[in-house]
Amino acid sequence: MNRYSETLYDAWGQSFAVDKVLFETHTDHQHLVIFKNSHYGRVMALDGVIQTTEADEFIYHESLTHIPLLAHGDVKKVLIIGGGDGGILREVCKHKNVESITMVEIDNAVVEMSREHLPKHSNGAFDDSRFQLVIDDGANFVAETEQTFDVIISDSTDPIGPGEVLFTQDFYGNCKRCLNPGGVLVTQNGVPFMQADELISTHERQQVHFADNTFYTAAIPTYVGGVMAFSWASDNKDLRAQNLEIIKARFEQAELAVRFYTPELHLGAFALPGYIQEHLK
Numbered sequence: 001m002n003r004y005s006e007t008l009y010d011a012w013g014q015s016f017a018v019d020k021v022l023f024e025t026h027t028d029h030q031h032l033v034i035f036k037n038s039h040y041g042r043v044m045a046l047d048g049v050i051q052t053t054e055a056d057e058f059i060y061h062e063s064l065t066h067i068p069l070l071a072h073g074d075v076k077k078v079l080i081i082g083g084g085d086g087g088i089l090r091e092v093c094k095h096k097n098v099e100s101i102t103m104v105e106i107d108n109a110v111v112e113m114s115r116e117h118l119p120k121h122s123n124g125a126f127d128d129s130r131f132q133l134v135i136d137d138g139a140n141f142v143a144e145t146e147q148t149f150d151v152i153i154s155d156s157t158d159p160i161g162p163g164e165v166l167f168t169q170d171f172y173g174n175c176k177r178c179l180n181p182g183g184v185l186v187t188q189n190g191v192p193f194m195q196a197d198e199l200i201s202t203h204e205r206q207q208v209h210f211a212d213n214t215f216y217t218a219a220i221p222t223y224v225g226g227v228m229a230f231s232w233a234s235d236n237k238d239l240r241a242q243n244l245e246i247i248k249a250r251f252e253q254a255e256l257a258v259r260f261y262t263p264e265l266h267l268g269a270f271a272l273p274g275y276i277q278e279h280l281k
């Protein structure tokens, strides 16, 4: 393989030079490949779609973790859906006040191969004593569990193949049932410039269950086509409108070692461009 061409969009796409393929297989759920690229480092793709790269993963993982955890301010229990590469887990583990972290990943091969070939993503977090791994469909898990959580982070693939169930109204309703009062659900929600339907349908489906539903964004180079959107769903309308001084104080107290997150970016991420606001009307 000389180049890896992403197949996410019919009309247009990105391609990576492949310096070396580190691992490639058809798991029970999807096609998995991890390869090296001279600019992005190690890159993982599933079913033709780039999932994560060593060079820019910090932007995605810090955005999807520290914004909900610092907005909430008193998180003890976290549920990660998907997330098999370990990047979200690594960021959640930085929060010393978190007492338990459950990850529900459908594909054990992603976890195993990420531990071996993308070790910087988890950076030892799979061995954290607060961590529990469940190999299951995330939609089944939230439908059946009696456990509740302060924050749920859906670090899923796109709504194609195994990830499709993680974008349904039932899934969002079951997440709501699994949240403690004042809790928050965040999800990766694609690139609105390219995947407007995904943004619109998520908004329609989450609004049914949550009093407050919006999106926040970050520009992540490998999710091409503009900013990536993350959905935000909570019954506590005050959470995302915290003032800067509160967020700064929590950030300083948490002593997080980060490269992307800042309290200013945290609040600014909720300021949506007009073309995204149009979709939410």
Ligand code: SAM
Pocket (backbone or CB within 6 Å): 050, 051, 052, 060, 081, 082, 083, 084, 085, 086, 104, 105, 106, 107, 110, 136, 137, 138, 139, 155, 156, 157, 158, 161, 162, 163, 164, 165, 166, 188
């Ligand atoms: N950051 C990436 C992105 O947005 O492109 C996604 C990261 S990747 C870790 C997403 C993970 O979701 C994969 O490991 C995949 O196996 C997992 N996944 C997909 N469908 C799932 C499901 N129904 N339940 C649990 N995990 C699922």
